[in-house]
Amino acid sequence: MTELWKLTLAEAAAALEAGRCSAHDLCASLLGRVRAADPQVQAFLTLDETAVLAAADASDARRRAGRSLSRFDGVPLAIKDNLSVAGQPCGCASKILNGYTAPYDATAMGRLREDGFIPFGRVNMDEFAMGSTTENSGIRPTLNPWDTSRVPGGSSGGSAAAVAAGMAPAALGSDTGGSIRQPAGFCGVVGLKPTYGLVSRYGLVAFASSLDQIGPLARTVEDAAILLDGMCGHDPMDSTSLPGRHGGYAAALAEADVRGLRIGLPKEYFEVAGLAPEVRQAVENMAAALEQRGARRVEVTLPRSKYAIATYYIIATAEASANLARFDGIRYGARAHDADDLLATYRQTRARGFGDEVKRRIILGTYVLSSGYYDAYYLRAQKARTLIRQDFEAAYRECDVILAPVAPTPAPRRGELSDPLQMYLADIYTISVNLAGICGISVPCAVTNTGLPVGLQLIGPALGETRLLQTARIVEQAAALGVRFPNL
Amino acid sequence: MNYEAVIGLEVHVQALTASKMFCACANRFGAEPNTLVCPVCLGYPGALPVMNAEAVKKTIEIGLMCGCAIALRSKFDRKSYFYPDMPKNYQISQYDLPLCGLGHLAVGGKGFSGDPLPDKVIGITRIHLEEDVGKLNHFGRSSGVDYNRAGVPLMEVVSEPDMRSADEAYAYLTVLKQICEYAGVSSCDMEKGQMRCDVNVSVRPVGETKLGTKIEIKNLNSFRSVHRSLLYEIERQTEAVRAGEKLRQETRRWDDALGQTFVMRVKEQAHDYRYFPEPDLMPVVLDEAQVAAWRAALPEAPEARRARFVADCQVTPYDAHVLTLEKPLADYFEAAAKAAGHPKLTANWIITELLRELGEKNLTIDTCPIPPAAFGKLIALVAGGAITGKSAKDVFAEMFASGKAPEVIVQEKGLQQVNDSGAILAFVDQAIAASPKAVEEYRAGKTATIQFLVGQVMKLSRGKSNPQTVLALLKEKLG
Ligand SMILES: [Zn+2]
Numbered sequence: 001m002t003e004l005w006k007l008t009l010a011e012a013a014a015a016l017e018a019g020r021c022s023a024h025d026l027c028a029s030l031l032g033r034v035r036a037a038d039p040q041v042q043a044f045l046t047l048d049e050t051a052v053l054a055a056a057d058a059s060d061a062r063r064r065a066g067r068s069l070s071r072f073d074g075v076p077l078a079i080k081d082n083l084s085v086a087g088q089p090c091g092c093a094s095k096i097l098n099g100y101t102a103p104y105d106a107t108a109m110g111r112l113r114e115d116g117f118i119p120f121g122r123v124n125m126d127e128f129a130m131g132s133t134t135e136n137s138g139i140r141p142t143l144n145p146w147d148t149s150r151v152p153g154g155s156s157g158g159s160a161a162a163v164a165a166g167m168a169p170a171a172l173g174s175d176t177g178g179s180i181r182q183p184a185g186f187c188g189v190v191g192l193k194p195t196y197g198l199v200s201r202y203g204l205v206a207f208a209s210s211l212d213q214i215g216p217l218a219r220t221v222e223d224a225a226i227l228l229d230g231m232c233g234h235d236p237m238d239s240t241s242l243p244g245r246h247g248g249y250a251a252a253l254a255e256a257d258v259r260g261l262r263i264g265l266p267k268e269y270f271e272v273a274g275l276a277p278e279v280r281q282a283v284e285n286m287a288a289a290l291e292q293r294g295a296r297r298v299e300v301t302l303p304r305s306k307y308a309i310a311t312y313y314i315i316a317t318a319e320a321s322a323n324l325a326r327f328d329g330i331r332y333g334a335r336a337h338d339a340d341d342l343l344a345t346y347r348q349t350r351a352r353g354f355g356d357e358v359k360r361r362i363i364l365g366t367y368v369l370s371s372g373y374y375d376a377y378y379l380r381a382q383k384a385r386t387l388i389r390q391d392f393e394a395a396y397r398e399c400d401v402i403l404a405p406v407a408p409t410p411a412p413r414r415g416e417l418s419d420p421l422q423m424y425l426a427d428i429y430t431i432s433v434n435l436a437g438i439c440g441i442s443v444p445c446a447v448t449n450t451g452l453p454v455g456l457q458l459i460g461p462a463l464g465e466t467r468l469l470q471t472a473r474i475v476e477q478a479a480a481l482g483v484r485f486p487n488l
Numbered sequence: 489m490n491y492e493a494v495i496g497l498e499v500h501v502q503a504l505t506a507s508k509m510f511c512a513c514a515n516r517f518g519a520e521p522n523t524l525v526c527p528v529c530l531g532y533p534g535a536l537p538v539m540n541a542e543a544v545k546k547t548i549e550i551g552l553m554c555g556c557a558i559a560l561r562s563k564f565d566r567k568s569y570f571y572p573d574m575p576k577n578y579q580i581s582q583y584d585l586p587l588c589g590l591g592h593l594a595v596g597g598k599g600f601s602g603d604p605l606p607d608k609v610i611g612i613t614r615i616h617l618e619e620d621v622g623k624l625n626h627f628g629r630s631s632g633v634d635y636n637r638a639g640v641p642l643m644e645v646v647s648e649p650d651m652r653s654a655d656e657a658y659a660y661l662t663v664l665k666q667i668c669e670y671a672g673v674s675s676c677d678m679e680k681g682q683m684r685c686d687v688n689v690s691v692r693p694v695g696e697t698k699l700g701t702k703i704e705i706k707n708l709n710s711f712r713s714v715h716r717s718l719l720y721e722i723e724r725q726t727e728a729v730r731a732g733e734k735l736r737q738e739t740r741r742w743d744d745a746l747g748q749t750f751v752m753r754v755k756e757q758a759h760d761y762r763y764f765p766e767p768d769l770m771p772v773v774l775d776e777a778q779v780a781a782w783r784a785a786l787p788e789a790p791e792a793r794r795a796r797f798v799a800d801c802q803v804t805p806y807d808a809h810v811l812t813l814e815k816p817l818a819d820y821f822e823a824a825a826k827a828a829g830h831p832k833l834t835a836n837w838i839i840t841e842l843l844r845e846l847g848e849k850n851l852t853i854d855t856c857p858i859p860p861a862a863f864g865k866l867i868a869l870v871a872g873g874a875i876t877g878k879s880a881k882d883v884f885a886e887m888f889a890s891g892k893a894p895e896v897i898v899q900e901k902g903l904q905q906v907n908d909s910g911a912i913l914a915f916v917d918q919a920i921a922a923s924p925k926a927v928e929e930y931r932a933g934k935t936a937t938i939q940f941l942v943g944q945v946m947k948l949s950r951g952k953s954n955p956q957t958v959l960a961l962l963k964e965k966l967g
């Protein structure tokens with residue numbers, strides 16, 4: 001039998017069900033892998049081994065008593081540090097939340113816990129999900145497990161790196177402008193950003209409320225679908241969560257088929273300066289492979305794409321400037337106790353607690369909402385957002401799924417994206433999806449000749465997850481990359 | 489030159505709901521600090537608001553009572569500023585699309601000074617819904633925040649600058665409170681902070697149409713302090729303008745102990761609230777039929793009730809005004825009048841006897857020991873001639889003290905009015921025999937003396953004789 005840490009989520013569930021291993025063994029194997037690999041990757045911020053093993057033992061006891069919560073009872077999941085798990089720290093990789101313990105479960109987390117999934121540590125991220133490299137973590141950077149001189153992407157860099165390195169079968173992340181899909185692409189794992197409102201945001205520490213969405217990172221499309229099944233559906237605690245029942249995504253994968261599927265390639269996406277040849281080639285190859293399997297390739301146009309980055313950075317920072325106002329040290333988290341008065345407490349707490357990128361975005365967001373500037377920035381950005389959404393609506397009259405790069409290049413070297421503007425530009429392929437509120441998935445599709453993963457992005461219309469995941473499954477098969485783990 | 493004041497009020501009224509505006513915590517006053525809190529109303533990371541539909545309904549109801557235009561599409565916005573009483577450092581409020589638009593309130597009656605006010609209509613600019621903030625407590629060198637109040641639904645009623653005197657402002661507040669209580673949308677207890685008021689006041693020469701420099705007064709926690717601060721501020725501003733001083737736009741704080749206002753901040757220090765639409769909440773969409781149903785179910789407005797009391801119950805307009813000032817009193821009156829079958833007499837007894845007694849005992853109509861049906865029964869006994877008016881006052885006092893039913897007290901004390909001429913005749917004879925001097929005077933033409941004799945008969949019968957019968961028999965006997 002292979003080492004347990006190498007099992008995918010579905011394989012682990014099957015092994016547990018068949019009694020080939022216990023949850024305790026599974027978790028112990030993963031903890032061993034973390035001990036071996038994480039010193040080089042630095043994906044985990046905290047990992048309470050005792051709590052994990054206790055939860056695994058409880059799961060094993062349930063299984064022995066025939067009272068398993070679900071097929072997945074006992075499967076561990078790494079959790080991004082911005083998702084509330086009752087009794088665990090939830091620091092958003094920020095110094096300002098030092099000492100804070102979440103008093104409640106995020107809805108998505110709670111639903112997975114009800115199925116028996118075990119929270120497996122807190123994984124690193126760019127502070128408050130602001131960044132594309134996990135270098136903006138207020139604690140320490142995470143490194144790309146395939147090449148530790150490179151970044152894992154961000155902001156869910158810890159989630160992607162942990163899954164890629166075999167330190168967790170799957171992880172939860174959040175995606176505001178590409179924060180699941182882009183690190184998934186850089187680390188060679190599957191990353192799904194569901195339609196806005198499909199997964200409850202309750203318990204996800206807000207960066208940009210109208211853009212944030214929780215999603216899974218996993219080593220297979222099937223695992224991502226299983227986790228989406230477990231998390232999705234209306235939540236009365238989140239007013240923006242969509243009504244109705246959803247799910248059945250994993251089951252629908254059995255019918256994955258691209259025959260007759262219209263695959264749209266947005267012409268503007270291939271005109272981006274800085275699109276690396278190996279990325280362009282990988283996308284082209286996959287388009288051809290899908291055509292071979294019966295899909296039809298169509299060119300679509302998203303003419304307002306050029307406004308996406310500006311629009312995104314106005315809306316996201318505006319919302320963030322208010323969302324992050326609550327971090328003042330008064331009720332929880334770190335406080336500057338040496339400040340003389342209220343104003344100084346606010347100033348010093350926030351000056352010391354927040355990192356540069358977070359401060360930059362708060363200032364930007366405060367500025368665009370200021371009296372006299374609101375109409376010129378925020379209001380115009382909202383109008384542009386509507387146009388961007390309409391672009392996609394028009395494109396989906398011509399095609400069923402859009403095929404695109406995830407990022408212009410494979411994982412950059414550390415420090416390479418230190419210029420904020422350059423970092424923002426790298427989000428070009430992912431942020432429109434959040435602005436339009438639709439769904440997108442990053443699937444590994446190639447490996448460069450230096451061994452770096454190249455991801456490919458599929459973009460579906462609102463609530464188009466079933467077909468999106470089915471198509472991703474075909475991409476996964478066509479790419480035929482097999483099981484790979486970095487040497488750590 | 490004569491000056492006039494221009495006054496507008498911003499009144500915050502807590503909505504009477506079971507739970508808070510955006511979470512399931514109880515909306516209740518007086519609990520131990522920080523016991524009615526949860527991740528949502530404490531602004532914990534990741535928590536999200538969910539709108540309380542009952543609070544929206546209450547706001548629409550008060551809007552309908554004030555004749556406001558109801559917005560079928562409304563939304564919430566974030567209002568940003570830092571203060572420890574506000575858990576998120578932004579308040580969820582409504583900026584450009586409030587639930588209720590233009591409306592009006594009719595004021596009249598008397599001002600705080602007791603002077604009668606002419607009837608006048610005060611415009612209402614808007615009514616919007618927001619969340620209340622926590623309460624700061626200072627202990628020597630440290631401070632604490634109680635977040636029990638944070639997230640309580642708060643309706644803000646903004647008036648037009650239509651008031652011209654402190655008395656008018658007082659009358660407006662009285663009517664607004666009255667309407668909120670009538671509609672059951674708030675308890676309006678100012679001591680519990682359920683109703684709070686900010687005042688905008690400026691002065692200008694009479695005849696001028698342009699507004700003067702606006703001063704805002706904060707920290708007003710009673711109608712009395714609104715009235716006092718306005719008197720103070722109008723005088724201060726008028727003197728300043730008279731002296732040629734140029735006022736600056738500022739916010740002032742009322743110090744109730746000193747009876748003065750002090751500068752809190754000037755215009756340049758005003759907050760930029762950076763309003764933007766609340767992304768965590770969907771727009772509020774109401775349909776016409778729903779609003780119509782709420783409108784149809786509204787309680788009778790005080791104005792309408794007043795008119796009905798005058799027309800149907802034969803009470804004077806002033807008595808109707810007194811009876812309708814508070815809804816519980818008007819309800820009491822209606823219930824008592826129904827039991828009595830004599831509304832006019834019931835009104836008289838409530839105004840002269842009941843309200844006096846309540847006032848003396850420091851009680852309100854809600855804590856009145858006599859239930860309205862029992863009070864009505866007492867009136868019925870008087871009206872039907874079963875007891876005399878004099879006995880009735882004793883019965884009333886006993887009812888107030890013991891809570892016993894009036895007929896029981898009448899029985900126990902033997903206060904049934906004596907209507908039997910034979911029995912009364914015996915008392916009449918006794919009185920005549922005992923007062924020869926009075927009899928003589930009466931017969932000599934001093935007819936008023938008969939009242940003395942009536943009194944004697946009543947005394948002998950311990951107040952139970954029918955006074956009309958006594959009078960008739962005396963006249964007959966004395967020829
Ligand atoms: Zn609460």
